[in-house]
Amino acid sequence: xxTIAVDAMGGDHAPKPEVDGAIRAAKAxxxxxxxxxxxxxxxxxxxxxxxxxxxxxxxxxxxxxxTMHDSAAKAVRAKRDSSLRVASRLVRDxxxxxxxxxxxxxxxxxxxxxxxxxxxxxxRPAVAGVFPTVTGSPMVMIDVGANVDCSPSMLAQFAIxxxxxxxxxxxxxxxxxxxLSIGEEEHKGNEMTRASMPLLKSLPINFIGNVEGxxxxxxxxxxxxxxxxxxxxxxxxxxxLVDMIKNMLQExxxxxxxxxxxxxxxxxxxxxxxxxxxxxxxxxxxxLGVKGVCIICHGRSNANAIKxxxxxxxxxxxxxxxxxIESEFRRWNGGKAGD
Amino acid sequence: xxTIAVDAMGGDHAPKPEVDGAIRAAKAxxxxxxxxxxxxxxxxxxxxxxxxxxxxxxxxxxxxxxTMHDSAAKAVRAKRDSSLRVASRLVRDxxxxxxxxxxxxxxxxxxxxxxxxxxxxxxRPAVAGVFPTVTGSPMVMIDVGANVDCSPSMLAQFAIxxxxxxxxxxxxxxxxxxxLSIGEEEHKGNEMTRASMPLLKSLPINFIGNVEGxxxxxxxxxxxxxxxxxxxxxxxxxxxLVDMIKNMLQExxxxxxxxxxxxxxxxxxxxxxxxxxxxxxxxxxxxLGVKGVCIICHGRSNANAIKxxxxxxxxxxxxxxxxxIESEFRRWNGGKAGD
Numbered sequence: 001x002x003t004i005a006v007d008a009m010g011g012d013h014a015p016k017p018e019v020d021g022a023i024r025a026a027k028a029x030x031x032x033x034x035x036x037x038x039x040x041x042x043x044x045x046x047x048x049x050x051x052x053x054x055x056x057x058x059x060x061x062x063x064x065x066x067t068m069h070d071s072a073a074k075a076v077r078a079k080r081d082s083s084l085r086v087a088s089r090l091v092r093d094x095x096x097x098x099x100x101x102x103x104x105x106x107x108x109x110x111x112x113x114x115x116x117x118x119x120x121x122x123x124r125p126a127v128a129g130v131f132p133t134v135t136g137s138p139m140v141m142i143d144v145g146a147n148v149d150c151s152p153s154m155l156a157q158f159a160i161x162x163x164x165x166x167x168x169x170x171x172x173x174x175x176x177x178x179x180l181s182i183g184e185e186e187h188k189g190n191e192m193t194r195a196s197m198p199l200l201k202s203l204p205i206n207f208i209g210n211v212e213g214x215x216x217x218x219x220x221x222x223x224x225x226x227x228x229x230x231x232x233x234x235x236x237x238x239x240x241l242v243d244m245i246k247n248m249l250q251e252x253x254x255x256x257x258x259x260x261x262x263x264x265x266x267x268x269x270x271x272x273x274x275x276x277x278x279x280x281x282x283x284x285x286x287x288l289g290v291k292g293v294c295i296i297c298h299g300r301s302n303a304n305a306i307k308x309x310x311x312x313x314x315x316x317x318x319x320x321x322x323x324x325i326e327s328e329f330r331r332w333n334g335g336k337a338g339d
Numbered sequence: 340x341x342t343i344a345v346d347a348m349g350g351d352h353a354p355k356p357e358v359d360g361a362i363r364a365a366k367a368x369x370x371x372x373x374x375x376x377x378x379x380x381x382x383x384x385x386x387x388x389x390x391x392x393x394x395x396x397x398x399x400x401x402x403x404x405x406t407m408h409d410s411a412a413k414a415v416r417a418k419r420d421s422s423l424r425v426a427s428r429l430v431r432d433x434x435x436x437x438x439x440x441x442x443x444x445x446x447x448x449x450x451x452x453x454x455x456x457x458x459x460x461x462x463r464p465a466v467a468g469v470f471p472t473v474t475g476s477p478m479v480m481i482d483v484g485a486n487v488d489c490s491p492s493m494l495a496q497f498a499i500x501x502x503x504x505x506x507x508x509x510x511x512x513x514x515x516x517x518x519l520s521i522g523e524e525e526h527k528g529n530e531m532t533r534a535s536m537p538l539l540k541s542l543p544i545n546f547i548g549n550v551e552g553x554x555x556x557x558x559x560x561x562x563x564x565x566x567x568x569x570x571x572x573x574x575x576x577x578x579x580l581v582d583m584i585k586n587m588l589q590e591x592x593x594x595x596x597x598x599x600x601x602x603x604x605x606x607x608x609x610x611x612x613x614x615x616x617x618x619x620x621x622x623x624x625x626x627l628g629v630k631g632v633c634i635i636c637h638g639r640s641n642a643n644a645i646k647x648x649x650x651x652x653x654x655x656x657x658x659x660x661x662x663x664i665e666s667e668f669r670r671w672n673g674g675k676a677g678d
Binding site for chain 1: 473519520529530551552553554555557566567569571574575576577578579581586587
């Protein structure tokens with residue numbers, strides 16, 4: 001049975017969604033879960049669930065907690081008994097195959113990188129976000145927030161890791177990999193995209209050149225490569241727009257009685273829609289390139305999001321994605337003397 | 340009576356939306372319109388409208404046309420009798436107070452900059468896009484595509500121009516200006532945003548610091564400053580997402596009979612929604628910092644978008660925005676010896 005550690009103190013509403021999510025995962029997915037955090041707090045939450053003691057769930061005590069106000073550097077240096085750090089250590093020591101955290105993204109990345117280490121060949125781990133598309137097939141965007149200033153060789157590494165994710169976990173055959181820019185033509189873009197183009201073209205992947213912002217949702221590309229600054233902006237612009245649209249639809253629909261009746265009759269469609277654009281269905285974003293598995297969730301994650309993140313962590317572990325990344329990097333560097 | 344020139348050959352479906360839009364504007368807005376393009380083609384389109392000869396619409400012949408495949412440099416150097424260039428020349432020669440084009444954005448910018456020249460004090464003109472927000476008040480994003488690699492002083496100029504646009508044209512009092520980044524804290528961002536922070540703080544505007552992608556739609560900021568690469572990605576990500584959501588809603592609503600009935604009853608709400616997120620209501624994006632007025636429309640613009648762009652051009656001209664920009668830049672530079 002796979003074991004996944006969950007940082008029970010990470011999210012904005014911890015430990016409730018973490019504990020609820022762990023219970024759902026233990027029931028539905030057949031995984032063992034270790035909840036990491038202050039034992040008294042976590043146990044109290046766990047005991048509010050009637051059937052908890054029949055499930056494969058354990059608690060691992062950790063006395064400290066990283067907050068949104070702690071810098072990543074401080075998280076790594078100062079709080080040596082934080083729930084985040086203890087969860088990461090469980091992975092390093094092979095007590096768990098992966099861990100899930102809805103905490104401070106910068107702190108999660110820095111901790112995983114330092115405690116677990118990176119896969120040989122990888123310079124900088126990157127966060128891979130999954131986006132829905134018109135065609136229904138999920139699209140991977142890498143990096144969505146780990147590395148704000150990138151070199152062409154970092155983008156090339158992201159491309160390889162994203163391609164493996166799409167192929168091995170999302171089961172896309174020969175995923176189409178594109179570079180996020182502001183026009184399809186090769187000369188369009190900024191200094192960084194233009195400088196990255198030759199290297200990306202030389203990779204042993206199905207690289208389709210520049211793609212534009214609107215292609216993220218169009219289904220014409222499976223992996224979008226960008227630096228973490230752009231990726232984070234794209235992700236958050238999307239979140240903000242979805243929130244606004246939900247609001248607008250609600251307002252418009254509440255404006256008259258006829259529309260209200262219409263709303264009642266078309267409610268299932270709205271539920272569908274919300275589910276399809278809801279990040280919590282996608283189960284968090286993997287930090288690719290670290291040893292072991294690390295899944296980063298939104299701070300606002302609900303129990304469903306945590307459950308799905310545990311599922312993704314288990315899939316990554318079974319899919320042996322790190323071994324794949326390591327062997328692809330070896331193959332790639334092997335073909336390029338001195339690189 | 341204000342006169343606005345329209346590049347009748349610019350858009351993807353030219354000259355139909357341009358001519359239709361000109362007719363709507365001449366009827367509704369009390370402006371005179373000069374349609375610029377191949378006389379035979381434009382006249383044929385114009386004559387398909389029964390009442391055209393009673394309206395203040397004229398045709399100015401231009402023998403050439405810029406296509407999406409022409410580079411901006413080529414457009415400026417080679418095609419001296421293009422509809423775009425002739426329209427820009429009408430503004431320079433004071434035969435029109437502004438011009439509207441749905442053509443190749445790079446070519447429009449390069450042409451306007453060269454033919455009309457820039458407002459004294461401005462280094463680089465920038466495109467200001469208007470976005471809807473949850474609160475209903477429009478938000479200005481600058482730059483959305485003109486300048487891909489920017490320095491801190493360029494961002495500072497964008498901030499000042501965007502602030503004037505928000506205040507003078509959109510009538511926001513003391514507009515809140517934010518720098519697009521990946522976290523609100525000052526240290527979050529990339530090299531460029533961190534380097535720009537001190538300069539932005541020193542400006543005589545209501546600068547509120549870093550804002551995130553989701554704030555574009557939240558109504559908590561009136562002007563978002565960013566380089567043209569990020570701005571263009573944010574704009575196109577939003578377009579792509581809106582398209583996907585329209586699609587999803589349609590699909591979900593068509594799935595069962597009850598929902599279809601619901602759809603009929605709530606149809607007005609959808610029309611509302613589409614109108615509120617429809618770029619064509621916003622009437623194109625002004626190129627700020629050039630002398631005269633230049634409004635850039637989406638290549639896919641319909642007649643309504645062209646009409647609204649003509650309206651915006653007229654508003655910019657009456658609002659004397661360029662004089663404002665010039666005096667603000669003089670004031671700003673006056674306060675900073677040697678800048």
